[in-house]
Amino acid sequence: MAGIYIHIPFCRRRCGYCDFNTYAGFSHAIPAYVKALCREIESVASSQKDNSPIQTIFFGGGTPSLLNIQQFGEIFQHLHDSFDIAKGAEISLEANPGTVNQEYLAQLHQLGFTRISFGMQSTHPQDLAVLDRQHQFSDVVNAVAWSQLTGFSHINLDLIFGIPGQSLSRWQETLHLAAGFKVDHLSLYALTIEEGTPLALWNKKGMLEIVDDDLSAEMYQTATDQLRLAGFEQYEISNWAKKRADGLDARCRHNLNTWRYQPYFGFGAGAHGFIGHTRTANVEPIPVYLTRMQDPIGAWPAAEEVEELTLWEEMQEWMMVGLRLTNEGISQQVFLDRFGIPCEAVFAKQLNKCIHAGLLEKMGDQQDRLRLTPRGRLLGNQVFMEFVGNDPPGELNLDQ
Ligand code: SF4
The missing domain is CATH 3.20.20.70 (Aldolase class I)
Structure with missing residues (x-):
């Protein structure tokens, strides 16, 4: 998609x-x-x-x-x-x-x-x-x-x-x-x-x-x-x-699709994109953008930043954007399919903390989905920040 x-x-x-x-x-x-x-x-x-x-x-x-x-x-x-x-x-x-x-x-x-x-x-x-x-x-x-x-x-x-x-x-x-x-x-x-x-x-x-x-x-x-x-x-x-x-x-x-962490191209001055494992950010000023596009060079001709995300960065972003979906939340099975490792193995500490604090809840027949509680919606930023800016758990080798 x-x-x-x-x-x-x-x-x-x-x-x-x-x-x-x-x-x-x-x-x-x-x-x-x-x-x-x-x-x-x-x-x-x-x-x-x-x-x-x-x-x-x-x-x-x-x-x-x-x-x-x-x-x-x-x-x-x-x-x-x-x-x-x-x-x-x-x-x-x-x-x-x-x-x-x-x-x-x-x-x-x-x-x-x-x-x-x-x-x-x-x-x-x-x-x-x-x-x-x-x-x-x-x-x-x-x-x-x-x-x-x-x-x-x-x-x-x-x-x-x-x-x-x-x-x-x-x-x-x-x-x-x-x-x-x-x-x-x-x-x-x-x-x-x-x-x-x-x-x-x-x-x-x-x-x-x-x-x-x-x-x-x-x-x-x-x-x-x-x-x-x-x-x-x-x-x-x-x-x-x-x-x-x-x-x-x-x-x-x-x-x-963005919250489901699907790919998208970003075109135009200052537009951001996410394709494969690459995040792009285009130059912002209109004159600079116009100059770049007179003779487009390379795969991302308007980008001033092209960043290859690591597996760990993708996992963190995936959690942060997916938890914004207040109804469907995130599926642990989808996480496993995408990253090849159980979500609960990677984010055990954060999940336990948020569930214990009444900010996240499990749902669905298999208890597969995790989503914000009504209280968690009010404190959404606090929850999202739990999943970013951390080092990966020491026992997991996620440096790919
Ligand atoms: S200047 Fe006003 S209309 Fe234009 S993008 Fe900003 S908020 Fe929207």
Whole structure:
């Protein structure tokens, strides 16, 4: 199950809390960037021995919806020419609510996009102002309605909680309205104030009414309860999928594959990939990326980092990402099949500690699966950190 992630690092304006690899005032570079992307796609594909079908493609950003239909058409053409794209592949687009109209969405759907994700963040103008977002709630209302009208049956909304000044009741109102849109997926993120952002500066100046950890935890718990009542099932720490009457699976297949530790290519400035045992990280600045792609050289022509993971590193990562899946968790049998050694032999100390502390539980008929308990979900980072940064158990020779 391989996927492709394509990074589109352009935004009309930077939001005050954002530290993603994205640039405002660079829209003039979009045509050259699309050409560069196509060259990277061709170049990387031609160096691959394994031509497994691509099951998912995800355009993230930045604001991918700043590209026009012709530009997406050009990228699609190169993807189809270079890779075996599986029939029924999930093709997702991240979009900003204020950047789409009905005609554009219809064209995206016709081109082959199967899923769209909007950065809604909050319904409340005060929250949107603190986040320094450009869109209004009415833009979300229109974007969702147009998406539904033009045939998108998989629609996600991103929401943020813990916004300075946000009350519990205001967060509940956002959840209520988001669930009421009849979308089939919601992603919920706790706001973090990142160094170097305008939000961090406002915070240093004492201009923000910070939400404390207790209220933030209460907001998360509230979301869990409220969304369950609204027919959503939590399947990952930050992700909820609607139980659909038509039986379609609303979970994001692309991200699901990442948490299941499946391979994916990363194309574009700052994109990350994981193929075989290799992790790649592309150069971030757009001009550097464009220069590299004028004459792509080597298997990973845009990468500034190419890292071969050891077996031990893979085992640690596998645990860390797999435990994010709150329902299915990890399968000890799959671990054994993949790494040739029982999970409990490698992580005995960590597993015992987390199970004993009520953070992890065994489940299934064979007690094969391990997943976070409700308490473990609240303390997820604490659990994940147990599995990284350690030396392998001394008695095991994992240095391969
Ligand atoms: S739209 Fe998204 S990627 Fe762009 S600046 Fe705002 S938060 Fe960052």
